[in-house]
Amino acid sequence: VEAAELTAAAVVRDAAAAIEAAETPPTLEALAARAGYSPFHVLRLFKAQTGLTPRGYADAVRARRLADAVAEGAGVAEAAFAAGYGSLRGAYAAAGGITPGRARRGGAGETITAAFAECPFGPLLVGATARGVCFLGFAGPREALLADLRRRYPNATIIADDAALADHVAAVLAFIERPRGGLALPLDLQGTAFQKRVWDALRRIPPGETRSYSEIAAALGRPAAVRAVAAACARNPVALAVPCHRVVGKDGGLHGYRWGLPRKRALLAAEAGAGD
Missing domain, CATH: 1.10.10.10 (Winged helix-like DNA-binding domain superfamily/Winged helix DNA-binding domain)
Known part of the structure; x- marks a missing residue:
């Protein structure tokens, strides 16, 4: 049974990687051919392990690409067609109804304070507005974490101030050390x-x-x-x-x-x- 589970996990990992890498989502038949199984069997394995069909997974990947492109400053129409949408209506639906103006603000007029720390998983970056924490990332090079923050809020002013966020950083580090204690932070969640x-x-x-x-x-x-x-x-x-x-x-x-x-x-x- 254990070997079968490993095989199933490998099939799903390979299929997910193929979907992530492709500009046009591969068909179920193409994924099945890669795995050497029937389309029905690949569909069953993929849905059992991810809760999604390969098509649903591909839709989620496409929606993420759209959101990332808009956050980076691309026009909604340009980003939608680059992500593979055939119409703006489909793109807006996938993005949860986000409007072009809202998507393009990208933190305009905001000041985000950022602080780095080291945690057991590697570098940790916390970003916060006056209302609360708006970004928390870890386990990557500091430059990559900062680039992620800037990609999400391209029009915000970002300033480094470790002392200002010392309490927030300490709370995150304490959570990583003892996660059953929970993590209570003021949050400024910006999304649809x-x-x-x-x-x-x-x-x-x-x-x-x-x-x-x-x-x-x-x-x-x-x-x-x-x-x-x-x-x-x-x-x-x-x-x-x-x-x-x-x-x-x-x-x-x-x-x-x-x-x-x-x-x-x-x-x-x-x-x-x-x-x-």
């Missing part, structure tokens, strides 16, 4: 209405527990919006504070954590452990 509903749902998942994409969609009263939930998870700007690491595949498998599956596994193991 649907994204915010998803992020709120993630914050309600207790430490030591997990939910699938489909369970979150059902809890929001949108059971058919599984791929939109996945896209919102991918756009989470505050790792750990909005615990997208607690979202797993329908079968409980670990998938799609941008900070790396080993770190997701470590966080979940620590949260499930005895103690606090």
Whole structure:
């Protein structure tokens, strides 16, 4: 059974990588040919481990590309067609109804204070406006983390001030050390209405527990919006504070954590452990 599970995980990882790398989503038949299985079997494996069909996963990837391009300053129409949408209507629907003006503001008029620290997973970057933490990233080179913050808020003024965010950074480090204690930070979450509903749902998942994409969609009263939930998870700007690491595949498998599956596994193991 263990060998079969490893084979299934490898098939799904390969299919997901193929979808991520392709400009045009590969067909189910093409993914099946790569795996050496029937299309039905690949579909079943993919859905069991991710909670999504390959098509749904591809839609989430495309929605993420659209959001990233708009955040970087591209026009909505340009970004939509570059991401593979055939119409602006489809792009707006995938983005949760985000409007062109709202998408392009990109932090205009905002001042974001940023602070770096070292954590067990590597460099940690916290960014905050006057209203609360708007960015939390880790486990990457400092330059890459800062570039991610600037990509999300291209029009904001970003200033470095470790002392100003010392309490926030200390809270994050304490959470990583003892995650069952939870992480309570003032947050300034900037996203679409649907994204915010998803992020709120993630914050309600207790430490030591997990939910699938489909369970979150059902809890929001949108059971058919599984791929939109996945896209919102991918756009989470505050790792750990909005615990997208607690979202797993329908079968409980670990998938799609941008900070790396080993770190997701470590966080979940620590949260499930005895103690606090």
